[in-house]
Amino acid sequence: MxxxxxxxxxxxxxxxxxxxxxxxxxxxxxxxxxxxxxxxxxxxxxxxxxxxxxxxxxxxxxxxxxxxxxxxxxxxxxxxxxxxxxxxxxxxxxxxxxxxxxxxxxxxxxxxxxxxxxxxxxxxxxxxxxxxxxxxxxxxxxxxxxxxxxxxxxxxxxxxxxxxxxxxxxxxxxxxxxxxxxxxxxxxxxxPNTTTAPGRATKGAAKTALADIYLTLGQYQNARDKAKEVIDNKATYGYDLEPSLATVYSPTLATNKEDVFSLKFSQIVDKGAFMASYWADSKAKAAGYSVSGNKFGGIISLAPLIKGWDDNDLRKKFSLYDKYVINGVTTAAEVEKDIYDLRMGKYKDPDAPIDTGNGNDFYLFRFADVLLIFAEAENKLNGPTTAAYNAINQIRRRGYGQPVNTASAYDLTAGLSQSAFDDSVFRERGYEFIGESKRWFDMVRTNRVAQMIxxxxxxxxxxxxxxxxxxxxxxxxxxxxxxxxxxx
Incomplete structure (x- = not known):
């Protein structure tokens, strides 16, 4: 366990x-x-x-x-x-x-x-x-x-x-x-550079936190430099992108190589997280999402970010759903159709003993954060450089199930302006961190609240x-x- x-x-x-x-x-x-x-x-x-x-x-x-x-x-x-x-x-x-x-x-x-x-x-x-x-x-x-x-x-x-x-x-x-x-x-x-106790802070976590803080403050040089320190030393810290999203969000694994700093939860009564249960509906257990479901809200498919999300992006299928298969029968998920029409499925733990025992950890920072912080800050400083493209493309390739270090048809369009690249990073953060409580802070720090709403x-x-x-x-x-x- x-x-x-x-x-x-x-x-x-x-x-x-x-x-x-x-x-x-x-x-x-x-x-x-x-x-x-x-x-x-x-x-x-x-x-x-x-x-x-x-x-x-x-x-x-x-x-x-x-x-x-x-x-x-x-x-x-x-x-x-x-x-x-x-x-x-x-x-x-x-x-x-x-x-x-x-x-x-x-x-x-x-x-x-x-x-x-x-x-x-x-x-x-x-x-x-x-x-x-x-x-x-x-x-x-x-x-x-x-x-x-x-x-x-x-x-x-x-x-x-x-x-x-x-x-x-x-x-x-x-x-x-x-x-x-x-x-x-x-x-x-x-x-220390590493820890044998998942959930404990390390040097890489501190550097990532600093990069995020600097990004929030608009100190792009500092944000870029701290993120680059983590990227350049990822082998020392044991970081990289995990190929499988199921590994990243596993309710049973203690940690993974993408885990920079996360809050640890276990499949033990009152020692777990609520997230899988909060988002699921009354058929959560049979549908394979959680031991129970609270239906505490959902996702709006017409929202521009969601409507524009490519169906080929594996993160979309992993994170959102409007139907599930129970005993071989495809069944519509329970939604409030005029308000939201998709459920959030990023956190899954049908084997939890109780809704307070979902084992899904909650990430404060992943290696994906580091790459996207670097891409955003580098672009703010120098425009969409090769290094900035490489950072965001690693995220996109993983999202589409491609090898992260090999050029792909799903790479971000080349030749973007600085403004267009910045919009692309903001959009990519929306897809990558959906369900991880970062969007509001991103909207505020980039002055996009009114535009998005x-x-x-x-x-x-x-x-x-x-x-x-x-x-x-x-x-x-x-x-x-x-x-x-x-x-x-």
């Missing part, structure tokens, strides 16, 4: 003075001076734990589903309408409230670990450095996610030890990004379901506003 990062309590002394004030504070602290490397490693695992907690409402569910439904090509249907109504979504404070507390718990644990490592005098530098690197990576990535979702946030970089630490003003977006880059750079300098609204039956948003960050949740007097 696939490796699962199990919950490790950090507790040796419980903090009670401010526990009732904030869910953000570390639930406990650990004194590392008396710990050996093995126990330290267990404590590091505890830093990751909130990110993969079933029912934690972070990437495995609320984020994985909600952010994907915010894509222009998706709709939550009758049960998840709020995720498509952008303006109501952005102005209501608690749509990401559970994610906020879970995210800050991971940040709090990372802060506690860093603080205790600073005080420790018994562990070797080599052992401490790896732990530092993982803590900085988790903290940095959590703030990278937070700044894109909420904008200004309280930048907590030290453990909360008493009630006087609760009040903290919101940091400007640029200050948060500066902290994120600092953390991930430290992680890059401290982490208007394009869909021009062809769907009920365009009022997807109003063009007037803002692009969420309101802070009540838990922060009530407990942090300086957050208002």
């Amino acid at each position: 696939k490796l699962k990062v199990f919950y490790i309590l950090l507790a040796v002394s419980i903090m009670t003075s401010c526990k009732k004030l904030l869910d953000e504070e570390p639930k406990a602290t650990a004194t590392l001076g008396d710990l050996d490397p093995t126990t330290l490693d267990q404590t590091v695992i505890g830093v990751y734990e909130p990110l993969t907690r079933s029912r934690g409402r972070l990437w495995e569910s609320t984020v994985g589903l909600g952010l994907e439904l915010m894509s222009e090509y998706a709709d939550g249907g009758s049960s998840q309408l709020n995720w498509s109504n952008y303006n109501a979504l952005m102005n209501l404070p608690n749509n990401f409230a559970q994610s906020w507390t879970t995210l800050y718990e991971a940040i709090g644990r990372a802060n506690s670990l860093i603080s205790n490592l600073n005080k420790n005098t018994t562990l070797s530098d080599a052992v401490k450095n790896k732990a530092y690197g993982e803590a900085y990576f988790v903290r940095g990535y959590c703030y990278y996610f937070a700044v894109r979702v909420w904008g200004k946030v309280p930048l907590r970089l030290h453990p909360i030890v008493n009630a006087s630490d609760v009040g903290l003003a919101l940091s400007p977006v640029n200050v948060v990004y500066d902290s994120v880059i600092k953390d991930i750079k430290l992680a890059d300098s401290l982490l 208007n394009g869909v609204n021009s062809v769907i039956k009920f365009p009022t379901r997807k109003p063009v948003p007037t803002k692009f960050v969420f309101a802070l949740p009540d838990v922060e506003l009530q407990n942090n007097p300086l957050a208002n």
Whole structure:
């Protein structure tokens, strides 16, 4: 059974003075001076734990589903309408409230670990450095996610030890990004090239995160250079594209060579992800998609991205469906025809024990990210060079089942302008990362939100379901506003 990062309590002394004030504070602290490397490693695992907690409402569910439904090509249907109504979504404070507390718990644990490592005098530098690197990576990535979702946030970089630490003003977006880059750079300098424990951060993951952060900030030279470092050292890090999509999204494999950093889930009750069940319908088990189905939204075939998707692209068949075969009989999938007419099938685990036990991992970064970051940044800097074409064409060739290093009839059209190539990369990211909750962030960072939503609204039956948003960050949740007097 696939490796699962199990919950490790950090507790040796419980903090009670401010526990009732904030869910953000570390639930406990650990004194590392008396710990050996093995126990330290267990404590590091505890830093990751909130990110993969079933029912934690972070990437495995609320984020994985909600952010994907915010894509222009998706709709939550009758049960998840709020995720498509952008303006109501952005102005209501608690749509990401559970994610906020879970995210800050991971940040709090990372802060506690860093603080205790600073005080420790018994562990070797080599052992401490790896732990530092993982803590900085988790903290940095959590703030990278937070700044894109909420904008200004309280930048907590030290453990909360008493009630006087609760009040903290919101940091400007640029200050948060500066902290994120600092953390991930430290992680890059401290982490090992590889890991024998899937789901743990490595040097390649840190470099990829930096490339993605720089791309979001429009720092194309830095984004290109970091992505190229990963490409040039892919053998060192063990990265490459997997020929088979079934391998990439397997519910049972611990990892694969395309896995740069992913959240690990297992086929164990309450130790898995929800994604396969969220997207499937009531016939999920018999249809081969999940142990059960919630019908929490689907995909709009008329959306320009989807309508223009070549049927020969294997990713389309792997990711989307409107029918399935049960006992030899072709049966129409359950959809809300006037709203969405395709189901998402990228995550499949019919052998899961329960809907909280789907084994599909959730990728934050794949080697495909690296190639597409490089292609986009290289084009922004130098136009559609041979190197930029080579990067995107590897993705396209794999999508069409072709050898990735051999020229193919499915390669991107030669001689494109810089603008046309940029549009092609954006489109390719839509196909490659459908179901992986990247589209909304891509729409925002490339200033394509209105363009994409208007394009869909021009062809769907009920365009009022997807109003063009007037803002692009969420309101802070009540838990922060009530407990942090300086957050208002």
